[in-house]
Amino acid sequence: MNSHPNSRGSAAACEARARELRDAPEWCNLSEVDLQSLERAQVRRSYQPGEMLFHEGTPCLGAYFVLEGLVGVRKADPEGNTTLIKLAYPGDTLGYRPFLAEEPHRASAEVLQACAVSFIECAYLRRIIHDNPAVGLAFLSRAAKALGEAEERFHETVTLSMRARFAHLLMVFRERFGEAQSDGTLFLELPVSRGDLAAMLGVRRESISRVIHELQQSGIARFSGQTVHVLRVEQLVEEFRPPVARAANR
Amino acid sequence: MNSHPNSRGSAAACEARARELRDAPEWCNLSEVDLQSLERAQVRRSYQPGEMLFHEGTPCLGAYFVLEGLVGVRKADPEGNTTLIKLAYPGDTLGYRPFLAEEPHRASAEVLQACAVSFIECAYLRRIIHDNPAVGLAFLSRAAKALGEAEERFHETVTLSMRARFAHLLMVFRERFGEAQSDGTLFLELPVSRGDLAAMLGVRRESISRVIHELQQSGIARFSGQTVHVLRVEQLVEEFRPPVARAANR
DNA sequence: CGCCAGGTTGATTTCGCTCAAGCAATGTGG
DNA sequence: CCACATTGCTTGAGCGAAATCAACCTGGCG
Numbered sequence: 001m002n003s004h005p006n007s008r009g010s011a012a013a014c015e016a017r018a019r020e021l022r023d024a025p026e027w028c029n030l031s032e033v034d035l036q037s038l039e040r041a042q043v044r045r046s047y048q049p050g051e052m053l054f055h056e057g058t059p060c061l062g063a064y065f066v067l068e069g070l071v072g073v074r075k076a077d078p079e080g081n082t083t084l085i086k087l088a089y090p091g092d093t094l095g096y097r098p099f100l101a102e103e104p105h106r107a108s109a110e111v112l113q114a115c116a117v118s119f120i121e122c123a124y125l126r127r128i129i130h131d132n133p134a135v136g137l138a139f140l141s142r143a144a145k146a147l148g149e150a151e152e153r154f155h156e157t158v159t160l161s162m163r164a165r166f167a168h169l170l171m172v173f174r175e176r177f178g179e180a181q182s183d184g185t186l187f188l189e190l191p192v193s194r195g196d197l198a199a200m201l202g203v204r205r206e207s208i209s210r211v212i213h214e215l216q217q218s219g220i221a222r223f224s225g226q227t228v229h230v231l232r233v234e235q236l237v238e239e240f241r242p243p244v245a246r247a248a249n250r
Numbered sequence: 251m252n253s254h255p256n257s258r259g260s261a262a263a264c265e266a267r268a269r270e271l272r273d274a275p276e277w278c279n280l281s282e283v284d285l286q287s288l289e290r291a292q293v294r295r296s297y298q299p300g301e302m303l304f305h306e307g308t309p310c311l312g313a314y315f316v317l318e319g320l321v322g323v324r325k326a327d328p329e330g331n332t333t334l335i336k337l338a339y340p341g342d343t344l345g346y347r348p349f350l351a352e353e354p355h356r357a358s359a360e361v362l363q364a365c366a367v368s369f370i371e372c373a374y375l376r377r378i379i380h381d382n383p384a385v386g387l388a389f390l391s392r393a394a395k396a397l398g399e400a401e402e403r404f405h406e407t408v409t410l411s412m413r414a415r416f417a418h419l420l421m422v423f424r425e426r427f428g429e430a431q432s433d434g435t436l437f438l439e440l441p442v443s444r445g446d447l448a449a450m451l452g453v454r455r456e457s458i459s460r461v462i463h464e465l466q467q468s469g470i471a472r473f474s475g476q477t478v479h480v481l482r483v484e485q486l487v488e489e490f491r492p493p494v495a496r497a498a499n500r
Numbered sequence: 501c502g503c504c505a506g507g508t509t510g511a512t513t514t515c516g517c518t519c520a521a522g523c524a525a526t527g528t529g530g
Numbered sequence: 531c532c533a534c535a536t537t538g539c540t541t542g543a544g545c546g547a548a549a550t551c552a553a554c555c556t557g558g559c560g
Contacts, residue, residue, distance in 0.1 A: 028470065032283075037443070047284040050444075075401070075402075075405045077405070077409050081409050083404065083405045083408055085401050085405070086419070094256060096394075097394050097397055097398060098398070100390050100391055100393075100394035100396075101391060101394035101397075101398055102391070103398060106335050106398050106401065106402060107401065128449070129387070130383075133380075133386060134517085136383060136386055136387055136390055137379070137386055139390060140350050140386055140389060140390045140393060141350055141351060141352070142349075143390060143393040143394055143397055144346075144347045144348075144349075144351035144393055145351045145353070146349055146352035146397055147347055147393055147396055147397045148347060148348070148353060148356050150397060150400035150401055150404065151325070151335050151356065151357065151400055152325075152402055153400075153404055154333065154335070154400065154403055154407060154452070155325045155327070155333045155408055157404060157450025157452070158333055158407060158451075158453070159327050159333065159452070161515075161516095162515075163515095164517070169334060179439060193538070193539090194538075194539060194540095195538070195539085201408075201410025202404070202405075202407070202409070202517070203408070203517090204516075204517060204537085205396075205475045205516085205539075205540095206516085206517080206539090206540080206541085207515090207516055207517075208539095209539065209540050209541075210516090210540090210541085212540095213540080213541085304519070394508095399528090411547075412547075412548070413547095428542075443506075444506075444507060444508095445507085453548070453549085454549060454550080455506085455507070455508090456507090456508080456509085456548090456550085457547090457548055457549075458507095458547090458548080459507065459508050459509075460509085461510090463508080463509085496538095501560105502560095503558105503559090503560085504557105504558090504559090504560105505556105505557095505558090506555105506556085506557095506558105507554100507557105508533100508553105508554080508555070508556095509533105509552100509553085509554080509555090510551105510552085510553085510554100511551085511552090511553105512549100512550080512551080512552105513548105513549080513550070513551095514543095514546105514547105514548090514549075514550090515539080515546105515547095515548090515549090516542105516545105516546095516547095516548105517543085517545080517546080517547095518545075518546095519542105519543090519544090519545100519558080520541100520543090521540105521541085521542085521543105521548105522539105522540080522541080522542100523538105523539080523540075523541095524537105524538090524539085524540100525536100525537085525538085526531105526534080526535105526537080526538100526556080527534100527535085527536075527537095528533105528534085529532105529533095529534090529535100529552100530532090530533085530534105530550085
């Protein structure tokens with residue numbers, strides 16, 4: 001991808017190539033005729049960074065299928081503290097949770113990178129799921145996986161240090177945005193700002209700055225804007241091992 | 251509930267009355283004949299406190315329907331830190347998540363109070379869900395709600411102080427184990443040990459001890475063993491408001 | 501009786517937060 | 531084209547909530 005033909009400034013953008021409904025694990029189970037009906041029923045739109053798909057506390061109007069771009073799902077509390085619950089990439093469906101739970105939205109969705117999004121309204125969703133059990137099962141499987149991850153996340157949050165969680169987050173980004181070099185080092189193009197990195201870990205922006213500073217000091221990685229060069233991958237992985245074990249082998 | 255006929259020493263035990271599969275939101279959708287088939291297929295067993303239903307990391311063999319008692323779902327990390335992900339009460343189905351996600355168990359289930367449990371094996375589960383879309387939808391709805399709660403929990407954990415979260419937990423227990431008095435105070439019978447309270451909030455046992463001490467000092471509640479007498483309910487509710495707002499009106 | 505698990509209490513440390521200042525990049529109006 | 535806000539980030543000093551370490555209490559039980 002180093003010399004990707006249409007690489008742009010942001011590797012995130014380069015990763016984010018368009019998908020169709022039929023590519024998503026939830027919708028691919030539909031018959032051709034149902035798919036075509038769905039494609040007629042969808043409402044497709046473009047969004048600019050900063051625009052909102054929906055707001056916390058509002059009733060759920062339908063689901064949003066991300067074709068292209070990047071969306072962040074946030075929760076905010078009265079004092080303006082905000083946490084980033086998840087990132088939605090092309091191929092992800094958003095807003096299905098409140099629809100299925102028959103609850104209002106418990107979080108807001110904000111476009112982080114220019115998006116193309118298909119909206120599918122509740123009534124239509126309901127019909128599809130009713131008529132096609134396979135679609136329901138696909139959502140079930142996705143919800144079950146997401147639930148497992150959410151529980152894992154809680155466990156990590158209370159168990160691991162900020163530094164360990166940050167290292168872990170970088171390794172999660174590796175899967176999508178990483179570019180291994182032949183010398184064993186790793187290039188990463190972060191898809192979000194420092195502030196949002198902080199919101200993902202549930203810490204302050206300043207704390208992220210400091211941990212980045214440390215990682216540079218210790219020569220593990222170099223940060224420049226949104227791009228990261230990880231020099232010692234295995235040492236970064238070491239970071240999210242027990243604080244005590246880490247102390248032992250220093 | 252004040253003068254419940256067969257109330258025992260523990261309010262938890264008093265709450266925990268037996269349920270049948272047909273009472274659960276997931277299974278109540280089955281036809282009578284399917285229900286009877288399911289009732290034949292289930293394997294019913296009693297468990298004593300300390301026994302395990304399943305272990306983290308092991309493959310999922312089926313689902314466990316809690317008829318009576320109390321089960322705790324835990325995650326542990328290599329250093330012995332443990333968090334309590336959730337409590338399962340009579341009427342709850344456990345182990346459905348890994349089954350649906352087709353993953354191994356991501357947590358262990360330990361019996362906290364003597365239980366009666368129905369086990370339903372994977373193959374049978376698969377058949378039921380395949381044949382009865384309504385059952386799948388019921389699980390879908392439950393998973394969607396649980397996911398919302400898990401995300402809420404993460405947000406609270408990083409946003410609120412330990413003290414606020416403890417106050418919140420007490421109010422959650424109120425719904426199930428609370429007994430309002432005519433003088434406006436509230437009796438609570440905690441279903442778990444201090445250690446497990448700590449594990450639910452992701453803090454140390456000592457921290458729970460201290461916060462309990464504080465709540466007693468300030469005359470908000472009195473603790474004695476597993477029973478709590480909340481003297482100033484509204485003040486306890488106040489606790490889980492913004493630290494700054496709280497400081498303002500002191 | 502002595503042991504042990506679970507809980508409390510105290511002293512100390514530490515990690516991450518708060519508050520505050522400074523800086524670089526970007527934009528905006530005169 | 532320059533003064534100057536604005537936004538996002540970094541850095542520093544000090545603080546505070548919860549962790550850690552360690553001692554001790556309490557009640558149940560063999």
